[in-house]
Amino acid sequence: xxxxIDDANIEAIRELIEYYPIDGVTTNPSILAKAxxxxxxxxxxxxxxxxxxxxxxxxxxxLSFEGMIxxxxxxxxxxGANTVVKIPSTPIGFKAMMALQKExxxxxxxxxxxxxxxxxxxxxxxxxxxxxxxxxxxxxxxGVGIVKQIQDILLNNNMAxxxxxxxxxxxxxxxxxxxxxxxxxxxxxxxFRGFVKNAAIDGAVQDFVDDFEKLTGKTSMSSL
Ligand code: E4P
Numbered sequence: 001x002x003x004x005i006d007d008a009n010i011e012a013i014r015e016l017i018e019y020y021p022i023d024g025v026t027t028n029p030s031i032l033a034k035a036x037x038x039x040x041x042x043x044x045x046x047x048x049x050x051x052x053x054x055x056x057x058x059x060x061x062x063l064s065f066e067g068m069i070x071x072x073x074x075x076x077x078x079x080g081a082n083t084v085v086k087i088p089s090t091p092i093g094f095k096a097m098m099a100l101q102k103e104x105x106x107x108x109x110x111x112x113x114x115x116x117x118x119x120x121x122x123x124x125x126x127x128x129x130x131x132x133x134x135x136x137x138x139x140x141x142x143g144v145g146i147v148k149q150i151q152d153i154l155l156n157n158n159m160a161x162x163x164x165x166x167x168x169x170x171x172x173x174x175x176x177x178x179x180x181x182x183x184x185x186x187x188x189x190x191x192f193r194g195f196v197k198n199a200a201i202d203g204a205v206q207d208f209v210d211d212f213e214k215l216t217g218k219t220s221m222s223s224l
Contacts, residue, residue, distance in 0.1 A: 001178050004057070004186035006166060008035040008042050012189040013049050020195075024055035026130075026166065026186040028086065028110070040078055047079050057108055057128075057164075057186075059086035060096070068096035072105055084128060086110040089117040094124040101125030108164055113139070118150040122161035128184065129154075132167035133177075143167075144176050151182055171195050 002023035005016050008031045016022055025046050032039040043058055050056065056079055060071035072085040085100065087093045089109040097107045101124070108128035109121025113136055118129040131150055133143035147165050154161050164184040165177050168191050177185060213219050 001182060002184045004055070004164070004184060005192070006031065006186040006188050008032050008046060009189070010035075010042075010045050010049060013046060016189060016192055017050060020192060022050075022054070023184075024057070024082075025050055026057040026086075026164070028059045029061050043075075043079060052080060053082060055082045055084060057084045057086050059110060060088075063088075063092065065092050065095050065099075068093065069099060072096070072100050072107070076105055084108050086130065087121075087126070089121045089126075089129070094120055097121060097124035097126045110166075112150070113146075115146060115149045115153055118163075119153050119157075122154055122157075122159040126161055128162050128164040130164045130166045130186075133165055133173050134167040134169045136167075137169075144173055147177055147182060148180050151180060 003021065004024045004026045005013055005022055006026045007013065008027050013025060027043070032042055035042040047056055058075045058079065060068040062068055062071050068087060075085050076083050084106045086108045087096050088111045093109065097109060100107050106127040108130055109118065109126040110130040112118050112121065112129050112131040118131060121129045129150060131147050133147060136143035136146055147163060151163050154163065162183040164186060165182050166186045168174055168187045170191065171194055174185050174187065209219050216224060218224055
């Protein structure tokens with residue numbers, strides 16, 4: 001499973017890529033709005049921090065077909081290789097995905113709340129589809145279950161499209177999808193920090209150091 005950071009805060013991205021095995025960064029217009037400055041500047045900074053080899057996702061904002069294509073060109077020109085353009089999974093979005101596939105620009109069908117949206121985005125040539133787990137849960141449906149159904153549809157139809165599960169509120173949702181073999185997950189910094197936030201883990205780690213110090217008066221092997 002690849003792990004992406006769903007955020008545009010540069011300090012949070014720096015911290016997470018230092019401590020976690022991260023594969024890239026995903027953004028959307030609301031995430032860029034939270035950064036509070038020119039979104040081109042934010043996206044360029046993210047690219048600089050993560051380097052050229054990691055994948056960055058940025059979303060086309062314009063809702064017309066021509067505008068989506070223009071936004072996609074602008075995003076790819078700004079961020080270079082290893083950039084995926086997120087396109088809403090709507091009829092106009094499917095048209096844009098088909099056109100961008102012909103140009104060789106990779107897309108992610110985003111705003112996916114239903115398996116049918118994912119199927120159509122995949123058929124339209126999207127390289128990824130992004131179902132919103134927590135938002136689906138909040139509508140009273142089973143977000144994790146819908147992601148699994150989407151994965152089954154893609155695999156059983158031999159579609160060259162991967163799931164990028166998004167919108168998480170906790171580790172359990174992520175683990176359940178990891179067990180199911182979902183290829184990509186994107187989480188905000190708080191969900192990442194919660195992955196191993198556990199008093200039992202911290203206590204056990206500290207106990208080892210305390211026992212060693214009682215024996216040797218030192219808190220590291222190398223200082224013996
Ligand atoms: C990803 O494609 C989405 O933009 C994002 O994960 C949505 O997350 P949210 O429901 O926390 O806003």
